[in-house]
Amino acid sequence: xxxxxxxxxxxxxxxxxxxxxxxxxxxxxxxxxxxxxxxxxxxxxxxxxxxxxxxxxxxxxxxxxxxxxxxxxxxxxxxxxxxxxxxxxxxxxxxxxxxxxxxxxxxxxxxxxxxxxxxxxxxxxxxxxxxxxxxxxxxxxxxxxxxxxxxxxxxxxxxxxxxxxxxxxxxxxxxxxxxxxx
Amino acid sequence: xxxxxxxxxxxxxxxxxxxxxxxxxxxxxxxxxxxxxxxxxxxxxxxxxxxxxxxxxxxxxxxxxxxxxxxxxxxxxxxxxxxxxxxxxxxxxxxxxxxxxxxxxxxxxxxxxxxxxxxxxxxxxxxxxxxxxxxxxxxxxxxxxxxxxxxxxxxxxxxxxxxxxxxxxxxxxxxxxxxxxxxxxxxxxxxxxxxxxxxxxxxxxxxxxxxxxxxxxxxxxxxxxxxxxxxxxxxxxxxxxxxxxxxxxxxxxxxxxxxxxxxxxxxxxxxxxxxxxxxxxxxxxxxxxxxxxxxxxxxxxxxxxxxxxxxxxxxxxxxxxxxxxxxxxxxxxxxxxxxxxxxxxxxxxxxxxxxxxxx
Numbered sequence: 414x415x416x417x418x419x420x421x422x423x424x425x426x427x428x429x430x431x432x433x434x435x436x437x438x439x440x441x442x443x444x445x446x447x448x449x450x451x452x453x454x455x456x457x458x459x460x461x462x463x464x465x466x467x468x469x470x471x472x473x474x475x476x477x478x479x480x481x482x483x484x485x486x487x488x489x490x491x492x493x494x495x496x497x498x499x500x501x502x503x504x505x506x507x508x509x510x511x512x513x514x515x516x517x518x519x520x521x522x523x524x525x526x527x528x529x530x531x532x533x534x535x536x537x538x539x540x541x542x543x544x545x546x547x548x549x550x551x552x553x554x555x556x557x558x559x560x561x562x563x564x565x566x567x568x569x570x571x572x573x574x575x576x577x578x579x580x581x582x583x584x585x586x587x588x589x590x591x592x593x594x595x
Numbered sequence: 596x597x598x599x600x601x602x603x604x605x606x607x608x609x610x611x612x613x614x615x616x617x618x619x620x621x622x623x624x625x626x627x628x629x630x631x632x633x634x635x636x637x638x639x640x641x642x643x644x645x646x647x648x649x650x651x652x653x654x655x656x657x658x659x660x661x662x663x664x665x666x667x668x669x670x671x672x673x674x675x676x677x678x679x680x681x682x683x684x685x686x687x688x689x690x691x692x693x694x695x696x697x698x699x700x701x702x703x704x705x706x707x708x709x710x711x712x713x714x715x716x717x718x719x720x721x722x723x724x725x726x727x728x729x730x731x732x733x734x735x736x737x738x739x740x741x742x743x744x745x746x747x748x749x750x751x752x753x754x755x756x757x758x759x760x761x762x763x764x765x766x767x768x769x770x771x772x773x774x775x776x777x778x779x780x781x782x783x784x785x786x787x788x789x790x791x792x793x794x795x796x797x798x799x800x801x802x803x804x805x806x807x808x809x810x811x812x813x814x815x816x817x818x819x820x821x822x823x824x825x826x827x828x829x830x831x832x833x834x835x836x837x838x839x840x841x842x843x844x845x846x847x848x849x850x851x852x853x854x855x856x857x858x859x860x861x862x863x864x865x866x867x868x869x870x871x872x873x874x875x876x877x878x879x880x881x882x883x884x885x886x887x888x889x890x891x892x893x894x895x896x897x898x899x900x901x902x903x904x905x906x907x908x909x910x911x912x913x914x915x916x917x918x919x920x921x922x923x924x925x926x927x928x929x930x931x932x933x934x935x936x937x938x939x940x941x942x943x944x945x946x947x948x949x950x951x952x953x954x
Contacts, residue, residue: 414617434628439641449645454663465643466628478632513634521638524628566626573628581627 418568422542425571427533428459429542433549434572435525437559451527451556457541457548460530464574468522468582473521483507526574527553527560609691653678655706657699666951670703672932697723700934705731707932708883716885716934717910718903723936724885733883734875738902739890740868743875747779747905748805749816751877756916760923768919772912779908783870786901787859797853799836800826807832819860819870826850826857866901880913881929896940903941 416425423430439447452463470478486507490496494506514520529549531541553560563570573581607614613621649665654673656666658861659676675684686703690696701724704714708731718726725735737743753772757765780801785792793801804825808817829846839846858864862871878884891899910933920926 416620417618418622434626435631436629438631438633443640443805445640445642448641448643452643452646454665456664463643465641466630467638468630470616482632510632510634510637512704518636520632520634522630522632523638524630524642526628526640529921563626563628566622566624568620569622569625570628581625585625585627 416568418566421562421564421567422532423567423571428522428530429533430530430567430571431542431546431549432563432567432574433527433529433553433560434563434570435527435558436561438523439557443557448556451552451558455548455552457544458529459532459541459545460528461549462526462528462530462574464526464528466524466526466573470520470522473518475514476518479507479511479514483511505546525558526563526570528571528574632749644915651680653676655703655710657702669941670707670932672707672930673710697721697936700936701727704883704932704934712930712932713881713929714883714885714934715910715914716936718906718936719885719887720889720891720899720937722885722887722889722939724934725887725889728883728885731883733885734863734876734879735885735887736878737887737890738906739888740898741816742868744872745902745905745909746816746818746872746874747783747870747874747908748808748818748822749874749877750776751874751909751912752880753912756920759925760919764919768915771915773805775908775912775915776805778807779905782904782908783860783866783901784853784856786897786904787856787865789897793856796837796849800833800850800853803833803836816873818873819857820862820872823854823857823861826854866898869898869902870901870905878913880917884910884913886910894945900941900943903935903937907935932942 414426416423418424421431424434448463455461458576483504486500489500490504493500510520527549529545531545534541549560570580573579610621612623613619614683615621633900649660649663650656650667650669652666652668654668654677656668657671657781658667659757669685671681671686674680675682688696688700690928704716704724705727708714710862714724714728714731714733716728719725729735738745750772753768760768781793781798785800801822804822807825807830808821811817829843829850833850834841834846837846837849839849850899859866861867864871878886886909888902888906892903893899914931914933917926917929917931921928
């Protein structure tokens with residue numbers, strides 16, 4: 414079986430897939446059904462996979478991390494005479510996270526990958542793929558997340574979204590532990 | 596042919612990122628998905644199980660899911676045996692008239708027949724299943740006025756099967772058949788009396804009388820006629836359980852009601868044309884079977900209920916025989932899917948069915 418990664422799609426066996434990564438988590442409050450439309454089957458997509466990747470932080474590191482985030486946000490607000498609305502919102506979010514952590518909540522790093530697969534037909538494949546891209550772009554709006562195709566790394570992103578336990582951050586040139594400390 | 600790992604070689608050695616070359620799987624660039632930090636209080640908001648999952652591809656294909664378009668497979672035997680989704684192999688189909696309850700059951704029965712499970716349709720009132728079973732090469736048993744008779748005292752294949760068994764297995768099978776026959780008899784009496792079950796004394800008389808007949812008959816099964824004659828004769832064993840204090844007149848008084856009810860089951864009685872003689876076609880246990888009772892008029896609810904009840908008893912008896920022989924290693928193990936269509940008719944016809952009819 415052969416597979417071929419392209420710049421913005423991944424061709425494997427008799428199908429073609431596109432994988433998106435979440436580049437913007439929902440802002441503000443979301444209900445438990447916010448992902449319902451994104452998860453539900455869609456007529457334009459033969460197979461759709463939504464993978465949520467969680468990396469829980471250890472308790473000791475979590476406390477340090479939230480405190481550091483809060484200090485950073487506080488510093489941004491304090492360093493300007495007229496702080497921007499965004500800086501103020503970040504400060505509120507950091508304070509709330511710190512409060513929740515202090516009350517016993519855990520801290521988790523999460524990411525989301527969305528893979529749409531269409532069956533490769535000799536004549537209609539490009540159209541089907543375009544329809545699938547349009548469908549996922551629309552669904553991202555209803556889920557209040559920002560999605561961006563993983564350009565240039567469609568094969569590894571596809572593999573990372575499979576339930577096989579592939580953790581991409583540990584395979585990078587600069588390991589996760591090092592980047593977390595930066 | 597099995598591929599041995601050593602034989603499957605790809606030319607060249609893989610590099611750090613896989614085999615180089617088009618289509619061979621080397622990953623040129625890795626990019627981890629951007630991560631977002633949140634407390635567990637907030638991260639659970641992106642609830643990943645907001646929509647249901649698909650169903651397992653196990654069982655008879657029924658059709659497509661209306662929402663997702665995915666194939667839906669469902670039947671009680673496969674979901675119990677292989678998919679392990681349900682804890683008992685049974686299904687109850689409920690729906691408004693004309694929406695396809697019987698069609699679903701037909702489809703399940705047909706699919707299960709393909710899996711090697713024998714459909715056993717005990718009482719087809721429409722008929723919905725006769726053509727299906729006929730096409731499967733099964734047995735169509737017609738019952739009704741002038742169509743066919745059913746002798747509820749006939750143990751069917753139980754007697755022949757019991758002769759092939761020994762010890763406990765034989766005793767169990769015979770006791771099982773006796774209990775089922777007893778329940779059917781008292782069920783028929785209940786139908787004749789418009790819903791009132793026989794009294795304790797009458798139950799005992801029936802039990803003792805059928806045992807007496809078993810001892811007497813030398814091969815040909817007794818009929819309701821013989822049962823009535825035994826009750827009329829009043830042998831010593833029966834007079835003892837009736838507690839007649841040695842007076843024949845008292846015996847006659849106490850068994851009068853039972854005698855009247857049994858008269859309804861012999862020729863000339865209300866249900867006599869169906870139950871008054873020897874069984875015309877016995878139910879087989881080794882092929883699909885449908886018992887066609889569609890010739891009975893819908894207005895005769897008593898006959899319908901009595902027929903369904905007696906048919907269930909005979910059908911479950913055939914299944915019990917099959918299991919007993921398979922347990923003893925005398926026959927291959929057979930699985931049956933028993934279809935009880937139009938259950939509500941029997942439930943409406945009288946009380947006491949839950950103990951009397953469902954094995």
